[in-house]
Amino acid sequence: MGNMNKNQQDTEKRAAALEAVKFVKDGDVVGLGTGSTATFAIKELGQKVTEGLKITAAASSVKTEELARSFGIQIVDIQNLGFIDVSIDGADEFTQTLDLIKGGGGALFREKIIASLSKNSIIITDASKKVEKLGAFTVPIEVIPLAFQYVFDQVTKLGGKSKLRKKDVETFITDNGNYIIDADFGLIDAPQELARSLNQIDGLLAHGLFIGLTSKVIMSSGNEILVFE
Numbered sequence: 001m002g003n004m005n006k007n008q009q010d011t012e013k014r015a016a017a018l019e020a021v022k023f024v025k026d027g028d029v030v031g032l033g034t035g036s037t038a039t040f041a042i043k044e045l046g047q048k049v050t051e052g053l054k055i056t057a058a059a060s061s062v063k064t065e066e067l068a069r070s071f072g073i074q075i076v077d078i079q080n081l082g083f084i085d086v087s088i089d090g091a092d093e094f095t096q097t098l099d100l101i102k103g104g105g106g107a108l109f110r111e112k113i114i115a116s117l118s119k120n121s122i123i124i125t126d127a128s129k130k131v132e133k134l135g136a137f138t139v140p141i142e143v144i145p146l147a148f149q150y151v152f153d154q155v156t157k158l159g160g161k162s163k164l165r166k167k168d169v170e171t172f173i174t175d176n177g178n179y180i181i182d183a184d185f186g187l188i189d190a191p192q193e194l195a196r197s198l199n200q201i202d203g204l205l206a207h208g209l210f211i212g213l214t215s216k217v218i219m220s221s222g223n224e225i226l227v228f229e
């Protein structure tokens with residue numbers, strides 16, 4: 001991608017992030033996503049915290065936790081949270097019906113827990129993330145290492161051309177100590193069905209199909225903000 005494009009994309013990511021942050025109120029428990037788009041929201045929230053906004057936050061990754069702390073945002077443990085008021089996260093793809101693929105950054109498991117706990121789950125994107133059908137982006141699947149071959153074979157049986165994710169030459173390891181399989185199902189006609197089939201595989205911790213978990217997508221495109229809900 002050329003620099004012009006990247007600058008334009010960053011401008012869009014930031015614009016969507018600023019719009020989403022407007023939904024955060026004093027006293028809220030806020031879910032913080034992972035990735036370059038979520039980072040714009042975290043920075044903006046940090047700025048508001050220095051100006052007096054009182055929030056606590058649940059972080060979807062170690063990276064996000066470190067970033068949020070560096071901006072003075074107070075982090076709370078997710079394990080005892082009954083709900084999250086509002087969460088702000090990016091996505092790798094989304095459709096008009098608010099189905100998503102997430103997990104390009106490998107944080108899908110915690111991101112999914114945060115989305116599930118959220119009363120208001122906001123996704124922020126630039127214009128490049130909107131698709132007619134999910135699946136051009138491969139579906140990330142987090143797998144417990146012991147079950148790797150089993151899960152890999154089951155995913156293959158479901159039609160997913162699978163690859164173990166690498167970081168350079170090493171196997172990519174998630175914050176939870178697990179592996180990621182990136183599965184290419186082609187364009188996905190029935191994402192909900194596929195999600196259900198994947199959910200039934202033992203040893204598969206989480207997959208990147210987020211179905212029915214999103215309250216709204218705020219997409220920035222050029223000078224426009226579009227909201228899908």
Ligand code: A5P
Pocket residue numbers: 033034035036037038089090091092101102103104105106107108111
């Ligand atoms: C992280 O695991 C992902 O779900 C991210 O939300 C996704 O990869 C979007 O990242 P960018 O905002 O960097 O595109």
